[in-house]
Amino acid sequence: MKTDVVVVGGGPAGMAAAYEAQKNGAKVVIIEREYRLGGILNQCIHNGFGLHFLGEELTGPEYANHWIKKIEEAKIKTMLSSAVIDVKKKGDQDVLLTIENEEGIKKIHAKAVIFANGCREKPGPAINLCGDRPAGIYSAGEAQKIVNIHGKMVGRKVVILGSGDIGLIMARRMTCEGAKVLGVYEIMPTCGGLARNVTQCLDDFNIPLYLSHSIVKVCGEQRVNGVIVAPVKPDFSFDLKKQKFVECDTVLLSVGLLPETELLSGNNLEESKVTNSYVVNEFYQTTQKEFFVCGNVLHVNDLVDNVTREGMKAGECAAKFVTKGLPQRNKIQVLFDKNIRYVSKSYVYKNKDKTSIFFRVSKEMKKVFINAYSDDEKIATLFKPVVRPGTIEELVIDKQKLKSNLVLKVEESL
Numbered sequence: 330m331k332t333d334v335v336v337v338g339g340g341p342a343g344m345a346a347a348y349e350a351q352k353n354g355a356k357v358v359i360i361e362r363e364y365r366l367g368g369i370l371n372q373c374i375h376n377g378f379g380l381h382f383l384g385e386e387l388t389g390p391e392y393a394n395h396w397i398k399k400i401e402e403a404k405i406k407t408m409l410s411s412a413v414i415d416v417k418k419k420g421d422q423d424v425l426l427t428i429e430n431e432e433g434i435k436k437i438h439a440k441a442v443i444f445a446n447g448c449r450e451k452p453g454p455a456i457n458l459c460g461d462r463p464a465g466i467y468s469a470g471e472a473q474k475i476v477n478i479h480g481k482m483v484g485r486k487v488v489i490l491g492s493g494d495i496g497l498i499m500a501r502r503m504t505c506e507g508a509k510v511l512g513v514y515e516i517m518p519t520c521g522g523l524a525r526n527v528t529q530c531l532d533d534f535n536i537p538l539y540l541s542h543s544i545v546k547v548c549g550e551q552r553v554n555g556v557i558v559a560p561v562k563p564d565f566s567f568d569l570k571k572q573k574f575v576e577c578d579t580v581l582l583s584v585g586l587l588p589e590t591e592l593l594s595g596n597n598l599e600e601s602k603v604t605n606s607y608v609v610n611e612f613y614q615t616t617q618k619e620f621f622v623c624g625n626v627l628h629v630n631d632l633v634d635n636v637t638r639e640g641m642k643a644g645e646c647a648a649k650f651v652t653k654g655l656p657q658r659n660k661i662q663v664l665f666d667k668n669i670r671y672v673s674k675s676y677v678y679k680n681k682d683k684t685s686i687f688f689r690v691s692k693e694m695k696k697v698f699i700n701a702y703s704d705d706e707k708i709a710t711l712f713k714p715v716v717r718p719g720t721i722e723e724l725v726i727d728k729q730k731l732k733s734n735l736v737l738k739v740e741e742s743l
Contacts, residue, residue, distance in 0.1 A: 332358045332406075333651045335426055335439040336644075337413050337592065338446035340368020341633050342624025344396040345640030346443045346647070347405050353648035358437065359400070359407045360428060366400065366407065367393030368447060370633070372474045375498055377525075381634040392633060411435075416442060416592050422651075424619050440651040443613075443621040443643050444593060448586040448629055450495075458490075458582075460547030463554075469495040469583040473502065482506060484579025488556050489513045490544050494522040494631060494719075496583025501530035503581075510536045511575055516543040516561050519693045521583075521719045523631055544580070545572055553578055588626045596620065603671040604628045610676035611684045612646035612655055613639065621647045628673055628687070631721050635687060639673075656680065661735050667691065668739035670718065679731045685723050688737065690716045696742045699724050704732040712742070 336347045339361030351357045365371065370378070373389025380386050383395065400407065408428065415427035424442050428435040450468040458466075465484055467475070472483045473495065485508050489496045492515040500510045513531065518541050520527055531538050545557040545567055559572035588606040599608040599616040606627050607615045613623045623643035624636045649655055659679035663672050663686060673687040694716050701709040701724055708730035716722060716739065724737065 330358075330435065331438045332356045333439065334358075334441050334443060334644075334647050335360060335424075335437055336443045336445055337416075337426075338368065338444070338624075338626070339363070339366040339407065339409070340445065340447055340624070340636075341370060341392070341396065342447075342626075342636045342640035342643075343368070343443070343445035344393075344400055345637045346445055346621075346623060346644035348396070348399050348403055349641045349644030350443070350648040351403055351405055351644075353645050354652050355441075355648035357405050358439075359405060360411050360413055360426075360437075361407065361409050362412045364410050366397050366409070369470070372470075372477045373498075374477050375502070378633050381632065382637050396637075413446075413592055416596070418596060418617060418619060422619060439619075441619050441621060441647045443623065443640075443647050444590075444626050445622075445624045445640055445643070446589045446592070446626050448588045448625040450582070451585045451587060453582060458544065458547060461550055463547065463549040463552050465549070465553035465579045466547065467579070467581055469493070469499045469581045472579075472581050473499055476502060476506060482508065483581075484508060484553075484577075486511060486577040487579045487581060488544070488558075488575055488577045489581045489583060491515060491583035491585070492517075492521045492527075492538060492540075492719075493583040493585065494526050496581060497522045497526040497530040499581055499583070500536050501534055504534045504536065508579075510534075511577055512537045512539055512558075514539045514542045514544060514558055516541070516565065517718075519717060519719070523720060524717070543567070545569070547580060548574070553580055556580060586625070586629045588629070590626060593620065593622075601671065601675075608675045609673075610660075611674045611678060612650070613643035613674075614646065614650070614655065618650070621650075628671065628689075630687075631719065635721060635723075638685075639687075659731075661731055661733070663735050663737065665737040666739065668694065669737055672737065677726065677728060677731070677735065679728050681729055683725055683727050685725050686737065687721050687723050689718055689721055690739055691718065693717045694739060694741060698740050698742055700738050700740055701726055702736045702738065703730060703734060706730075706732070
C-alpha cells in the first residue's frame, strides 16, 4: 500500500493531524492499535475536555466522538486493531512501515509519518518502589480503565503516590465509587497537576494532599495492607524520624509519563533529554524531515485542547511537506533561561507568520513576566500572576520581529 501521510495513533492528536493533513491535500491513513479511535479519551468519563477548543465542557468520550465524526465524514482510511512494529526510512521521501493485525503482516509506503501515539505511565520499578510487590498496586491510568471501562473496583482504602492530573482525577473517581482515599503523597514541594484539579478533585472531597512526602515502603505479601510514608528533605532523602504507617489495600501510582518513542529509535533523530522525546521545529518536524511528532509523544500536555492544536498544525505541515515542501530558510533556534524547563519547539523560521511556543517552568513563581527577546530586544511579553511546573504556558511570537536569535525568559516583576 502507498499513501502520502501515515498517522500513527488515533487519539486526539492523531485524529486532528489526519483531518488537517487530508484537508490540505494529502492522502492519509490512520493506524490505531485499539479497536476504536479515541485513545485515552475513551476511559476519561469526567468532563473538562474541549473548553478552550470547542467552547464547551465535554467528557472524554464526547470529545473523542466529535473527532471520530469528522474522520468519518472526511472518509479518512483507518486501520484499527493494528500495531506498527517497525518504521524505517527507505531512500528519498519514502518511509516503510510494517504493520501487524489479525490479517497478518502488512507494509505501507508513505512520504511522511506523523507520530501521535501518546505516552505511557511509569511503573513502580521505574521509581524504585520498595516492597514485596503484593497485589493492589496499579498505575492510575490502569485503575481508571478497570473502573470506567470494565466496571470493577480496584480497592476500598486507597493511597495515591504522585500528584499528576490522572492521580488527582482518580482520587475523586475512587471516592465517588465509595472507596476511602487516605491521601495523595507528592515527593516534590509543589503539585504536579493543574490547580483546578486540586480544587475539584481533592479540596471538594476533603482528600488530603501531602507535599514533600513519599512512600518509603509498600507493606503486605499477598495483598497490600499498608504503606510507610515519610516527609522528604530538600535533598530528597527520607526524614525517617517522622515516618508513619498508613493502613490501605490499594496503591495508585501517578508518578509521571513517558513518551512512546520506541518506534523512532534507530532513525538517527536529535533527542531531548528533558522530554525523553525528539527535537522538532515549528512544523513539528524532526531532524529527519519525513518524521513529524506531536501531542503527548512530543511532550506531556495538561489539556487536550493543546494536544489537538499541535495535531492540527502537524497535519497541516506534513501535508504541505509532501505536496509543495516546507520553508527551511532563516532558521532560528529557540533558547531559554533557567526558569524554563523545556520548550515544545526548538527551531522557528523567520517569516510573516506568528507561532505559539508551549513550555513548562522549572519552579513555581508568582507575579512574573514571560518575555521573548531577539538580539536583546523584547518582541513579546505576557504577565502571569503565578506559574507552576504542572501547567503548560504559551507565548505567541510574531516572527517578523525576529533577528538572529530568540530567547525566552521568565522574569519576576519588580
